[in-house]
Every structure is written in structure tokens, then in C-alpha cells.
Amino acid sequence: MLSTIFITLCLSLVAAKALPAEPSTGFNGSWPVGVKRALPVFEIDYDDYPQSAENICYSWYCNNGPRAVAPNRPAADQNRASNSCGNVDPNRCSTRVGHDAGYQCDEWPWANSNAGGANAVTRCIPSGDNGGSGASWGNFINNKGSQAPGYVLQDNVDFAEIRVVNVPFPDENIAHFCLGERGVPITPGACDQLDHGQPYLQQIG
Incomplete structure (x- = not known):
């Protein structure tokens, strides 16, 4: 009997550890009962940041990545150091390992989010694309910029839903993984294909 209770307790702890990143209620946690607010939406515009968008979509369709995250500003460096964007020097997008210049x-999920870290998908993308999308997210969580939600998101507490918008369709020569957002099936085989001239295939971790 005691062993059964112990096994049940262990399984419960494992299940708790494996909870998804998204909040189950759809409401942010820093608001008192009665005034809780629905998750704000942060949009990545494909027209502006196509490579950032493709990396996000790759995560969604090929690695079961979260569609809602909370900021975790203090953990950014540690999370980045646990995947291929930071666990070696130079990282795989550096000219020192033969990659074209101008990439990051x-x-x-982003390193400064609650879901960042070892299971993130990584991709070498143009510096402007990476910096622009990252700055937009930074402004958003700090209640700045054109998408400001109306309050500063608290670390590991306040979530935001992420959406990729303005995905070109049906021109598959532009969009790839993000065609899933337009209803095109993304098959396991598609997840293994090199994406339109991308010199380094996405990696997990």
C-alpha cells in the first residue's frame, strides 16, 4: 500500500514537472480574482521578420513549441547558454565556423522567456530580422511600442499569446513552415527538409 502511494506521488510530481508552458486558464496570474485579464497577443509580422517567424513556426509544427510564453528576463543568459545559440563559442551562426557574415x-522559445533553454529550436537568421523581432518583444513585455498590452508583464507570471501574421500564401517559395498557419499540413518529412536556401538547418537544443 505504501509503495503504491509512493509511486502515485512520484508520477504526480513528474506530471507537474511536464506541465505545458501555456497557462491553463487563459488568464494572467498577476491580476486579483475578479479583475483577471485575458492573455495579451503579441504579433510577429511575417513581412517584417520572415526568418524569425519561420523559426517560431518550425518550433510549433516540428517540436511542439508553446504558443504562449511569459517573460523570464533574469534567465536569458543561462537559457541561451544551454542551447546551440550559446553553449559553444563561437556559436554555429558565426563567421568563425564558416557561416556568412551578418547572421545571428x-x-x-526566446531565451528571456519561461520556456527558453535546452529544448529551444535555433536558426541562423539575418541580424536585422533577429534584432528587430527581439526588440519588439522586449518593448511588448515592458509595455512599450505599438503593441504595448497596457501593463508590464511580470516574469514567470504574465503570459502572452504569440501569433505569426501576414504569412504569404500560396507562394511556397517564400513561406515554408509558417504555411501551417494558413492551413497547409506540415508533415514530419517537411520538418527534415532544408528551408529555402537556409545554410544551416534548424536545430533543437
């Missing part, structure tokens, strides 16, 4: 290592 992008990751989803």
Missing part, C-alpha cells in the same frame, strides 16, 4: 542565432 535565433531561438524559440
Whole structure:
């Protein structure tokens, strides 16, 4: 009997550890009961940040990545150091390992989010694309910029839903993984294909 209770307790702890990143209620946790607010929406515009968008979509369709995250500003460096954007020097997007100049290592979930870290997907993308999308997210969680939600998101407490918008369709020569957002099936085989001239295939971790 005691062993059964112990096993049940252990399984419960494992299940708790494996909870998804998204909040189950759809409401942010820093608001008192009665005034809780629905998750704000942060949009990545494909027209502006196509490579950031593709990396996010790759995570969603090929690695079961979260579609809602909370900021975790203090953990950014540690999370980045646990995947291929930071666990080696130089990282895989550096000219020192033969990559073209002008690229940075992008990751989803972002390193400064609650879900960042070892299981993030990474991709070498143009510096402007990476920096622009990252700055937009930074402004958003700090209640700045055109998408400001109306309050500063608290670390590991306040979640935001992430959406990729303005995905080109049906031009598959532009969009790839994000065609899933337009209803195109993304098959396991598609997840293994090199994406339109991308010199380094996405990595997990």
C-alpha cells in the first residue's frame, strides 16, 4: 500500500514537472480574482521578420513549441547558454565556423522567456530580422511600442499569446513552415527538409 502511494506521488510530481508552458486558464496570474485579464497577443509580422517567424513556426509544427510564453528576463543568459545559440563559442551562426557574415542565432522559445533553454529550436537568421523581432518583444513585455498590452508583464507570471501574421500564401517559395498557419499540413518529412536556401538547418537544443 505504501509503495503504491509512493509511486502515485512520484508520477504526480513528474506530471507537474511536464506541465505545458501555456497557462491553463487563459488568464494572467498577476491580476486579483475578479479583475483577471485575458492573455495579451503579441504579433510577429511575417513581412517584417520572415526568418524569425519561420523559426517560431518550425518550433510549433516540428517540436511542439508553446504558443504562449511569459517573460523570464533574469534567465536569458543561462537559457541561451544551454542551447546551440550559446553553449559553444563561437556559436554555429558565426563567421568563425564558416557561416556568412551578418547572421545571428535565433531561438524559440526566446531565451528571456519561461520556456527558453535546452529544448529551444535555433536558426541562423539575418541580424536585422533577429534584432528587430527581439526588440519588439522586449518593448511588448515592458509595455512599450505599438503593441504595448497596457501593463508590464511580470516574469514567470504574465503570459502572452504569440501569433505569426501576414504569412504569404500560396507562394511556397517564400513561406515554408509558417504555411501551417494558413492551413497547409506540415508533415514530419517537411520538418527534415532544408528551408529555402537556409545554410544551416534548424536545430533543437
